[in-house]
Amino acid sequence: MSAPLVVVAKNSAEHKRWQYVQWAYVAGFVLLTPLVLQPFEIGKMNRALIMGVAILAVNLVVGFNGMLALGHSAFMGIGAFVTASLVQDENWDYWMIVPVVLIVGFLIGVVVGLPALRVKGLYLALVTIAQAAVFPSLVNIDELGIAARTGGPNGKGVSEEVIAPSYWEWLPGVDGARGGSAYRYWVIVLMVAITILLVTNYLRSRAGRAVLAIRDNEAGAAVYGVNLPIVKTMNFAISASIGSLAGLMWCMDKGFVAGQDFTFLLAVDLIIGLVLGGVGAIQGGLVGGLFVVWVNDLTKRISIPLGLYTLNGDGPLAKAIFGLILILFTFFAPGGIVSLGRIIVNKLIKVVPLTPAGQPIEPLSNFDPGMESTRADVAMKMSIAGPVLLAVGWLLMNVNNLLVGVLAFGLRMGILVLAPVAMLVGSNELAAHADGNRPDSAKGPATMARTLGALGFLFVIGYAVQRFVLTY
């Protein structure tokens, strides 16, 4: 399948329809998470989102500026300890701490970043790795009242819980057994959304363009008048302040911070999440965060007997699995999951921009009469495959095995993609047939794809609504 299934013009009605489906899924995922999952699973989701913000911060330096920052665990730790101390000792509210944490993170970012970024080379990697290694022990220093503030080796608990005020209780999941974690989930989702919006805008701004230019061609950027050390340091400091924000969210979510939580291993987790998600992609952070948390959870449950020796994911080997993933991704998928997803999406749909005169620069799939179209057939197969995979997945659910369970889950999720794609391609092909651009033989499969796909899509939506109503 070389040609994409659908070629649509940018911002056409066709394109909009695809986007609506996409947004419907994002909304459905965000809405259902606090309703369907168990409270401890919501907690994990919160952790994934927090990791996502931290990975986004790392990405800002590594992915968008081409510098190596390996120690964002320390910034997370600083944010978390500042928050814990201000909430517990000074009785501040969380929202009042947000600007404080951002500023503190920024300043420390400047202090750490400026010496290393003044000179070319791997020095930032050197400094940040030392920073990550040093941070957990800095927390325990007795002098200057540091240990009193941070709780030293015992860690610091925050007794004030984040509870939804009465006017927020209508949020899905907040009113009920999972109230606390669900409310924190919503607060975190809001903060994640704002962060992503700000980072996206930042990267489109003058400063952001300078950052990207440095990554792509440092000498060229300098020629165009970009002040390399200043732009790099500002970018690193912004990244540090976002990392501290992730620390604030961490403290808010867990209610307990300790130096051992922010070791070098957390920094390595962030790097792994970055590579898994996708270096240089905004979505990469969230995808990576989800994977780091859930893969960690999965590997812990692995137990494979190999004769005398049992391969346990629970022990030290969990880290080896992460290391293996890191190396495999570096070799075979340097763009991470986001790039793998893009490969699939590119096979499904191609969005073609319009010329100023309103003509698409490539023939759209509706208008290629000469092409012997197999698209309707493919769509029909997809529309059939969706329910079949769903049924197989449902049957496999009863097998009590971790790997089969993951497989079954994947199969059941297949319909999420297959049904709407089949529906949209089918309707596209039918429109093309109505315009006289397809042979009559395409009509049958296209109709079938549209009908079955629409049914599958309705089923998915109905299922989601049913879960929503049931639990709300």
Place this chain on the structure above:
Amino acid sequence: MTWNFDILPDFIFNGLSLGAIYGTVALALVLIFKATTLINFATGELAMLGAFLVYVLHMEQGLWLWLSMLIAMALSAGLGILIERSLTRPFDPSDHLPVVLITLGLFLILNAVAGDIWNYQVRILSNPFGKFPSWVPSVGGDRFIEVFGSRLKYQSIGIWVTLALALFILGLILNKTKAGLAFRAVSSNVESARLVGVHTGRTLGFGWAIASAFGTLGAVLVAPQLGGVNPNMMATILIYALAGAALGGLDSLGGAVLGGILVGLIQAVLVTWGGVVVFGQLYMSILQLAAAFVIILITLLFRPSGLFGTRRVERV
């Protein structure tokens, strides 16, 4: 917080011997950095694996300590070549990210595998320099000599002599052999070296091999001071070695050794200043580890190329 001058010589001796070990590990870092301009974050874990090999050969199989050390160094050199050939050579060395990711992945894998095989408990590895050999006339005791009223331990002397010997051999290899010449050529200019017919890949493998062997040597020598070998033994050492390498200059072999020794001395002075007295034990105080971080920052602020590194001049 008081200065305690009475114990200062003790700590200076201790710092010098620790520093020598930092210098060895820093040397392993710099050997790879010089050739490939990449920082190998798995250096420490490779060295740890080497120390465990010595543990298996000497403590479990009962081989002679020095022989098992040589075998372990050879084996870890082989592992270094293997890693260079299979994992880092496919990547463009001017793009740092993939190679750093590979070494981070290796760090995790080696640590976890060692943790799975040997647990995370400290295992005693016998000290190559525990007591003076019987042919040395006894001065002061069988483990130390009295100097300035302080104890200069046999262990420290042994470490210095071993490292001086190792450095001498390294100098011979680099300056008198063809492989050493090729290594110097590659580290000064990869393109030109390739043009005159040097097999750069093989030469980089050679660099990895020597670096791994040196790391192993450092790990074995430091083990008695840490109470034994364990999978996390090199974590802090690596940070000090990084500081030492940065201080000495990332592309200077002699600078790495001197930088490591300086870091060891600074650490020793800090211990005296903090008034922390733990005789005969490596005491990883909090302030000390932060010192490594501060040393890196100050070096970068005032002399980014390090004390002995070559300043890079680049036209933009």
